[in-house]
Amino acid sequence: MNKSSSESQAEFLERMRKQFDFGPYPRHPIDKAPREDSNELFIHNLATPYYLQHQKTVDTSDKVILDAGCGTGYKALTLAHANPGAKIVGIDLSPHSIDLARQRFAYHDRENNVEFHVLAIEDLPQLGMEFDYINCDEVLYFFDDISRGLAVLRSVLKPTGIIRANLHSLLQRGLYFNAQELFDLMGLMEDDSADLAMPIVIETMKAIKPNTILKQQTWKSFYEDENNENAKEQILANYLLRGDRGYRIKDLFQALQQADLAFLSMVDWRGWNIVDLFQEPGNLPDYLAMGLADSPPEIQLTMYELLHPVHRLLDFWCTHPSSGYSPLPVAEWTLDDWLNSQVTLHPQLRTEVFQKAALEALQQNGPFVISSFLSLPTINPISISYDVAAMLLQLWDGPKPFAVLADFWQRTHPMNLITLEPTTPAAAAQQVADALGKLEVFLYVLPEPIS
Numbered sequence: 001m002n003k004s005s006s007e008s009q010a011e012f013l014e015r016m017r018k019q020f021d022f023g024p025y026p027r028h029p030i031d032k033a034p035r036e037d038s039n040e041l042f043i044h045n046l047a048t049p050y051y052l053q054h055q056k057t058v059d060t061s062d063k064v065i066l067d068a069g070c071g072t073g074y075k076a077l078t079l080a081h082a083n084p085g086a087k088i089v090g091i092d093l094s095p096h097s098i099d100l101a102r103q104r105f106a107y108h109d110r111e112n113n114v115e116f117h118v119l120a121i122e123d124l125p126q127l128g129m130e131f132d133y134i135n136c137d138e139v140l141y142f143f144d145d146i147s148r149g150l151a152v153l154r155s156v157l158k159p160t161g162i163i164r165a166n167l168h169s170l171l172q173r174g175l176y177f178n179a180q181e182l183f184d185l186m187g188l189m190e191d192d193s194a195d196l197a198m199p200i201v202i203e204t205m206k207a208i209k210p211n212t213i214l215k216q217q218t219w220k221s222f223y224e225d226e227n228n229e230n231a232k233e234q235i236l237a238n239y240l241l242r243g244d245r246g247y248r249i250k251d252l253f254q255a256l257q258q259a260d261l262a263f264l265s266m267v268d269w270r271g272w273n274i275v276d277l278f279q280e281p282g283n284l285p286d287y288l289a290m291g292l293a294d295s296p297p298e299i300q301l302t303m304y305e306l307l308h309p310v311h312r313l314l315d316f317w318c319t320h321p322s323s324g325y326s327p328l329p330v331a332e333w334t335l336d337d338w339l340n341s342q343v344t345l346h347p348q349l350r351t352e353v354f355q356k357a358a359l360e361a362l363q364q365n366g367p368f369v370i371s372s373f374l375s376l377p378t379i380n381p382i383s384i385s386y387d388v389a390a391m392l393l394q395l396w397d398g399p400k401p402f403a404v405l406a407d408f409w410q411r412t413h414p415m416n417l418i419t420l421e422p423t424t425p426a427a428a429a430q431q432v433a434d435a436l437g438k439l440e441v442f443l444y445v446l447p448e449p450i451s
């Protein structure tokens with residue numbers, strides 16, 4: 001269901017509305033709470049991209065956050081949990097989805113500081129509001145012109161605001177685009193065929209030989225259970241999704257440029273590092289290593305998608321073009337920079353589960369697998385020693401000056417265990433800087449200059 005040349009914008013949006021009034025998304029049960037899902041909260045927390053951009057923490061309590069194309073409101077609820085005190089605004093074309101989103105917030109007692117509107121993204125300026133963070137998840141790929149969609153979002157973004165949006169990957173999702181074309185040929189993608197289409201897709205896929213590529217690589221046996229809500233959601237969101245389109249990294253960068261927006265980072269940035277695709281990341285072929293060192297993100301990401309198209313989404317953060325100032329990366333800080341900093345634990349690690357597990361590691365003098373509490377920024381498990389866990393617990397009540405942590409370390413490590421010499425303040429500070437520097441890579445800790 002791409003917009004046809006004879007179709008007006010209003011007719012196109014009406015067809016989109018019908019699609020999601022019939023099959024609202026997502027179908028998560030109303031009582032499902034995002035409270036425990038640290039990776040989802042990490043993505044939806046403004047603190048994460050804000051730190052990536054400014055190397056500073058942010059207080060979310062006075063922020064205004066938009067969920068553009070919020071569907072049934074599960075991600076809007078995640079935004080509410082992840083950003084304490086922020087005002088949440090959800091908009092969607094589909095009145096049925098907005099009803100369900102309102103019910104979801106009422107069920108979770110979150111009706112304060114939230115508003116929902118039946119509204120097209122194209123009409124966002126009508127709200128007369130500006131936003132600190134815009135989440136536009138699983139929506140942009142429906143736009144006829146993605147740069148136009150991004151330009152509308154930009155027009156309601158505060159000067160320091162951040163947008164998170166995503167596109168379907170053309171290279172990863174090829175078989176589903178084949179399926180959509182196939183079912184279109186069979187007349188199942190028409191507006192009035194939505195009710196009938198699902199059982200026909202199931203019947204057709206059941207009848208196809210198991211080693212046929214489309215079936216072998218995409219179909220799951222539970223899709224054949226017509227009463228399974230998850231199966232319905234998967235079929236509608238993949239095989240029968242109208243208006244779905246795939247994009248390449250170069251399309252994303254072109255659209256950002258046309259919309260006058262600057263790329264900040266991939267959301268799952270750790271999953272897009274081309275160096276990880278090599279058998280010996282520390283020993284790349286010379287020609288490639290030299291080329292990569294000078295390559296901008298667009299080239300490195302394109303190389304990644306060509307070599308290893310595993311990501312369904314090109315999921316990214318972007319901002320207004322920067323003023324030119326960029327902070328010194330923490331990896332390049334001197335000890336003096338550290339001594340003039342304060343350190344915050346990422347809000348998604350300030351949970352009771354994390355605190356309890358860190359205390360247990362401490363009691364047993366054992367290692368502590370910190371990545372089991374927040375795995376998105378990692379590709380392998382990350383373990384820390386119990387004494388580093390003890391230092392992180394010092395951040396439980398809030399940020400601490402680095403000097404306080406260095407002093408804590410010196411008192412808990414009074415001597416060098418090999419030379420039996422007393423630990424000097426400088427040695428303690430260096431050890432803390434080394435430990436925190438390793439954790440900052442994953443944003444587990446957020447060091448920032450004391451202003």
Ligand SMILES: C[S@@+](CC[C@H](N)C(=O)[O-])C[C@H]1O[C@@H](n2cnc3c(N)ncnc32)[C@H](O)[C@@H]1O
Pocket residue numbers: 013016017020025026068069070071072074075091092093094097119120121122136137138139142
């Ligand atoms: C796949 S759902 C995603 C819902 C939600 N963002 C999520 O990720 O859970 C797409 C949603 O975008 C809405 N939508 C599509 N085009 C839109 C537009 N131009 N303006 C507002 N909403 C739109 C649809 O009605 C639908 O609810």
